Amino acid sequence: MPIPNQLPHDFEWGFATAAYQIEGAVDKDGRGKSIWDTFCHLEPSRTKGANGDIACDHYNRYEEDLDLLSAYGAQAYRFSISWSRVIPLGGRNDPVNEAGIAFYNRLIDSLIARGVTPWVTLYHWDLPQALHDRYGGWLNVEESQQDFERYARLCFERFGDRVKNWITLNEPWIVSIFGYATGINAPGRSSINKDASEGDTSTEPWIVGKSLIMSHARAVRLYNREFRASQKGVIGISLNGDYYEPWNAEDDRDKAAAERRMQFHIGWFANPILLAKDYPECMREQLGERLPQFSADEFSLLREAEVDFYGMNYYTAQFARHRSGPPSETDFLGNVDELQENSDGVSIGERSGVHWLRSCPDKFRKHLTRIYRLYQKPIYVTENGCPCPGEDKMTRDEAVRDTYRIKYFETHLDAIAQAINQDAAVVKGYFAWSLLDNLEWSDGFGVRFGVTYTDYDTLERTPKLSARVLKQLFEERMGRQAQKLCQEQDSRAYQSESPKPRM
Numbered sequence: 001m002p003i004p005n006q007l008p009h010d011f012e013w014g015f016a017t018a019a020y021q022i023e024g025a026v027d028k029d030g031r032g033k034s035i036w037d038t039f040c041h042l043e044p045s046r047t048k049g050a051n052g053d054i055a056c057d058h059y060n061r062y063e064e065d066l067d068l069l070s071a072y073g074a075q076a077y078r079f080s081i082s083w084s085r086v087i088p089l090g091g092r093n094d095p096v097n098e099a100g101i102a103f104y105n106r107l108i109d110s111l112i113a114r115g116v117t118p119w120v121t122l123y124h125w126d127l128p129q130a131l132h133d134r135y136g137g138w139l140n141v142e143e144s145q146q147d148f149e150r151y152a153r154l155c156f157e158r159f160g161d162r163v164k165n166w167i168t169l170n171e172p173w174i175v176s177i178f179g180y181a182t183g184i185n186a187p188g189r190s191s192i193n194k195d196a197s198e199g200d201t202s203t204e205p206w207i208v209g210k211s212l213i214m215s216h217a218r219a220v221r222l223y224n225r226e227f228r229a230s231q232k233g234v235i236g237i238s239l240n241g242d243y244y245e246p247w248n249a250e251d252d253r254d255k256a257a258a259e260r261r262m263q264f265h266i267g268w269f270a271n272p273i274l275l276a277k278d279y280p281e282c283m284r285e286q287l288g289e290r291l292p293q294f295s296a297d298e299f300s301l302l303r304e305a306e307v308d309f310y311g312m313n314y315y316t317a318q319f320a321r322h323r324s325g326p327p328s329e330t331d332f333l334g335n336v337d338e339l340q341e342n343s344d345g346v347s348i349g350e351r352s353g354v355h356w357l358r359s360c361p362d363k364f365r366k367h368l369t370r371i372y373r374l375y376q377k378p379i380y381v382t383e384n385g386c387p388c389p390g391e392d393k394m395t396r397d398e399a400v401r402d403t404y405r406i407k408y409f410e411t412h413l414d415a416i417a418q419a420i421n422q423d424a425a426v427v428k429g430y431f432a433w434s435l436l437d438n439l440e441w442s443d444g445f446g447v448r449f450g451v452t453y454t455d456y457d458t459l460e461r462t463p464k465l466s467a468r469v470l471k472q473l474f475e476e477r478m479g480r481q482a483q484k485l486c487q488e489q490d491s492r493a494y495q496s497e498s499p500k501p502r503m
């Protein structure tokens, strides 16, 4: 009898981070500036006074952080490469910074020596500032994709002998919308945000979205053509997106609103990238000429850029309510209101330590099932996690007893098991966000997502209870029994696996 919350014996799990949120050392060893360096130093501050100049000082303390990974029993580690650390000016004819390459080589080698599988994100929001200055960065569809392809080539060439798991982009929706529609993330462009002096919310996010889609596709096509056969790795993309329920479950207009909202969130990128199809119809209908077209050549590039997996970043769910009037020119949600309570006043889930996130594991199961049904690719959950209520105000000793986070992890793992065992979704791995408390972008250092407490004065790290419990949860759910069974069936494959470090 399969245990209902059982996960597959070969399920892969670990923790995730991103370069600008943890590395610090922004001036060290020849690194160039990214748009986040610039954004975090604007006056008045748009990041609560915080910046990544030091962050967790991971650049200097990475060995200590990998010791944590080993202690936590992680099999895999997802991190991102800072583009401007390896190509300070970013462009295809700009010089490579060997000191930056050497840092990632040390990191990768140290992971492998510990038996931890590296998962590398090429782009986690930190565009080289020089490209933004040179031609508008992501606003320039033709230039940006060529520079991204060269950056991807450099990474495949230098790291691909040891890195077998690639993620091109992290959350292109957030890059486009937060960076160019609301302006709350770098480069902070917007025509609806009083802090922004430049930008056009009605057009720029849609142009940026196309740049990201084409850049992703060029990196994947390159991998498929020139590296896949020899390096034998896999490549995909991480898309964010909440699950939406209708605000009034009886109202067909709200049902349509929930579906439309998910198309604006995920279909925007998933249609071209996973289906090699045009943007969702509801987006064409609403955005008209403002949504760029794909040429026949671009469609053939998209078809050639087939990915191996769908990287899912999932945190929460919301209710969608239809709007009766026509959408405004600056709308990017699909003409819906987003709410955390439905028409009966029922909350979508339990509050966390950040306003936008309520814990909704039942919606996670629906989300996994829906995404698998629509896009038919194995899913890796590349981010999932939360801050505990009140955690921003806690002392270290209070913060390490993170029972809310433990429950969040436990219930979300249950949801994955249900999606696999009961809904036949294919989910192959899980990365908790995050290994460490770190720079939470425009929210600064107050919002803590880590399974490790970071003291930002001393930079001392202290494991929270959730780090230990997560390991136990995976041990139970990937069960010794299941492992034994598999061993009997396929002893050769098991013997070739290196032993995992244990806490």
Ligand code: PNW
Pocket: 018, 021, 170, 171, 174, 240, 313, 315, 356, 383, 433, 440, 449
């Ligand atoms: C993700 N939202 O961003 C990012 O990939 C991480 O770098 C980040 O630290 C993590 O989630 C936690 O926030 C998001 O408002 C930021 O819905 C905001 C939202 C979603 C994802």
